[in-house]
Amino acid sequence: MRAFVIEKPLEASVTEMEKPVPGDDEIVLEVKAVGLCGTDMHIYKGEYFGTYPRIPGHEFSGVVVETGKKVRNFSVGQRVAADPNIFCESCVECQHNNQNFCLDFEAVGVSRHGAFAAYTAVPERCVFDTTGLGFTESALIEPLSCVVFGHQRIGSRLAERVLVVGAGPIGLMHTQMAKINGAASVTVVDLQEEKLELAKRLGADAVYDSAGFERAALTNHFELVIDCTGIPTVIENSVKYIKNGGTMLLFGVSPDNSAITINPYEIFKRQLTLTSSFALKKTFGLARELILQKRVAVLPLVDSRLPLEEAPSFFKKQLEGNRGMKAVFYPNGDAE
Ligand SMILES: [Zn+2]
Ligand SMILES: [Zn+2]
Incomplete structure (x- = not known):
């Protein structure tokens, strides 16, 4: 089968690979759509705990083409997507319902081959039916499930003023x-005008570029601030916008070993909560429902639709910095 393979950091090509054979509890699917995510770029750049050679791709959808002999709930021809996180469900973390810290954690497209390929194999327990959804929107269930998990972590935000920092695909899912989740208003900040326009279309009540936001002087204003940039200086600068008693959700992934300076007296005096959410945990089905019921629009977040053959040049181009929204690849030709 054709697959985009990262041989080692910064070395990748589309090449012929062995088609996966399903284990007893696995499903092989023909990949129809696969989204490009920051994690794929980390693997490409050698910054992640991935091993090589690796077919990346953990945000995907497709059609079942083969099932292992113990598979009960899916049949050939069914439209599906999969939660790429394979939790062991028996380690001490899984036993305590902390599956996202699973000690024996495996992830499709990270520690095993992923979906930048004509076919990929996934355990049945990770697979979800996507009847009624298009392949492109189904490929975006995974990032939305991380966002849903983030909101589960911070709980209801009834009548609160929310600030979303960063209007990329994740920021606009948070918006x-x-x-x-009950926000009274959502304000979005970004450097790029086009992204702010899209934020407005997707429901943001106010949008600002960074200079305009500084001028608006909204210090001590937002009960909830959601950082979707992961940029340490941006996070540091955002603390002042949290209202007394408020919360900041650190959602964007910062570089490992980075640091920020926060005055602990400010955390104390203003009673701030800084929290985070790591990956997702059993939120895939919830995210699917939000897309199915048209409560969250994900298709407007896609700005590049590409064949698999363009993966090598696209990944390379991303090294210069990503200013775009979501790129989706179609390993078996165009699919909606
Ligand atoms: Zn991802
Ligand atoms: Zn486990």
Whole structure:
């Protein structure tokens, strides 16, 4: 089968690979759509705990083409997507319902081959039916499930003013989720005008570029601040916007070993909560439902639709910095 393979950091090509054979409890699917995520770039750059050679791709959808002999709930031809996180369900973390810290954690596209390929194999327990959804929107269930998990972590935000920092695909999913989660208003900040326009279309009540936001002087204003940039200086600068008693959700992934300076007296005096959410935990089905019920729009977040053959040049181009929204690849030709 054709697959995009990262041989080692910064060395990748589309090449012929062995088609996966399903284990007893596994499903092989023909990949129809696969989203490009920051994690794929980390693996490409050699910054992640991935091993090589690796077919990346953990945000995907497709059609079942083969099932292992113990598979009960899926049949050939069914439209599906999969939660790429394979939790062991028997280690001490899984036993305590902390599956996202699973000690024996495996992830499709990270520690085993992923979906930048014509076919990929996934355990049945990770697979979800996507009847009624298009392949492109199904490929975006995974990032939305991380966003849903973030909102589960911070709980209901009824009548609160929410600030979303960063209007990339994740920031705009948070914008929509914050509204579902009861926000009185959602304000979005970004450097790029086009992204702010899209934020407005997707429900943001106010949008600002960084200079305009500084001028607006909204210090001590937002009960909830969601950082979707992961940029340490941006996070540091955002603390002042949290209202007394408020919360900041650190959602964007910062570089490992980075640091920020926060005055602990400020955390004490203003009673701030800084929290985070790591990956997702059993939120895939919830995210699927939000897309199915048209509560969250994910298709407007896709700005590049590409064949698998363009993966090598696209990954390389991303090294210069990603200013775009979501790129989705179609390993078996165009699919909606
Ligand atoms: Zn991802
Ligand atoms: Zn486990």
